[in-house]
Amino acid sequence: MSINRIAFYHLETLLWIDRLGTFSAAAERLNTTQPAVSARMRELEQRLGTALFRRDGRTMSLTPAGRKLVRDCAPLLRDMERALLGSGGFAEASGVVRIGAGEIAAASCLPPFVAALKEEMPGVGLEIEIDLTANLIQQLLTGRTDMAFAAGPVAHPALMSRPIGKVALVWLASPAVAAAFGAGDEAPPVPVWSLASHSPIHGRMRDAIDASRIAPRSLNLCNNARMMIDIALADGGVGIFPEPMVRGEVSRGALVELAGMPPPAPVEFHVAMRVADTEPVLVRIFEQAARLRIAPGLEG
Template sequence: MITLKQVEAVFWVARLGSFDAAADHLNTTQSAISKRIQDLEGRYGQALFDRSGRKALLTPLGEQIARLAEPLLEQRDVLLQTLESPATLQRKLRLGVTELTALTWLPDLVQGIRAQYPRVEILPEVDVSPVLYARLESNSIDLIIVPDIFTDSRFANQPLHAVENAWMCAPGQVGGASAMPLQQLAERTLALQSGQSGMGRAYGQWFRQHGVDVSRAIFCNNLLAQIGLAVSGLATSYLPRHSLQRMIDQGQLTVLDVTPVLPPLPYKAIFRAHEDDPFIGAMVAIARQVCDFRKLIMH
């Protein structure tokens, strides 16, 4: 008789591209994955993978089995979560966040998840938004929290809070006046995030819309480095205003009055649209409850 473990092995090898990756995802060994698939092939006398090359490729039958397996495994997960309570549910959450979330409200998110789902294992990944989005596309991550720059019908999303950024520099670098037009600001040495980050993409488009050339800026996708460049007087940068309020109050940073002001940058939780998964829904609900970009965990 065919088993769900055998079907699961075929599906994850197909989805992740290798036996090793499937074994890691399913918390087992490569030999166990191979045996499940070999037993399935042996029972029905048909190959699911073409092993003639260096890489195991799906046969046409294997591709069909992998497609049919997806809704079956989703229904299995929903059934198990319906039967189990949050206190007893054992599951992995592959969670992707950007640096700003990691430095502000990620501890609250982890605490909220563990309070309701104490046996869930959280597997975090911190990276720039496009990398996290690619991981979601490859199904190697379950849920990402990123700036609202992606539109794709394959994925569902829930809005979180927005980040209010402001132009900041060291007090000694303010110059004659803290108020200035954006074109005048662009004459300064700026430390900006590049187009490889979600924030960099969003504000890069905004600069272009206002006809501002920032090609000579210092591009840095590390928030702490941006803060360091601003505090040291080496650059002016856009930084999360409320997160850094203490540094502003202590005189380490000064907020410039630049016109037009930077638009707030909304964040979203993004996950696969077809996934009727109450667990992911619960994770998103916790994220919406605790999302707060106003504090920096190092204060």
């Protein structure tokens, strides 16, 4: 056994393979290639003199020796990372953290959070991706992102999450369309816009629409809230919108609330990360994110 030839990156790579399940996912997380990850594991097996992986066709799993090494080394590497951070604090932290967020969560709380995070950890690079909640959770589970701000609840045994507040949904239209909508049967049907069915808040919108006087044939779907807002501003119809995203338009009178419509239930948002991620920087960012509180808006 050549312990003196085992490097930190060998063990770090092994832990990421265990956390994410595949060599390719570990390679993406470590900003390297799958052949490089495979080479590191071959070197580690050669220097330990034991097999760490069991290969079965195209699949691969840890051997008992590999599982024991992961269990024994995980706390040692975590303590080493904490010790290194302790010498300079989080101001000296480095690396890249990938954050995923839904469009609504991003508009509600992400900009000030990111600004504060960069002030505390200027050396940490951030990669932010805006996507649907379903995609965000999948990317989190596969290690493509480290943290996600998503519509909740977030329920998965591999993830931990914290609620960060609720976002109100409001019926809005341009003043001209709102007047036509209020005319009822005396005016042509007004187009109605809702987020698409794969959005986690589509159900709330659909319930509110079903409880209203709107004909089902008037309903149109869009997977982008900002596009829906722009359509409403262009007199293209009425819609149910996330209140934080339309405060400016409402305050200047470009959009007005529709009277007499059933109020949609607010949407609760959560921040989530993998349970297995114990890196001090990620834990610190998650703790900071968990303290966020989205203003309830018109529902408050």
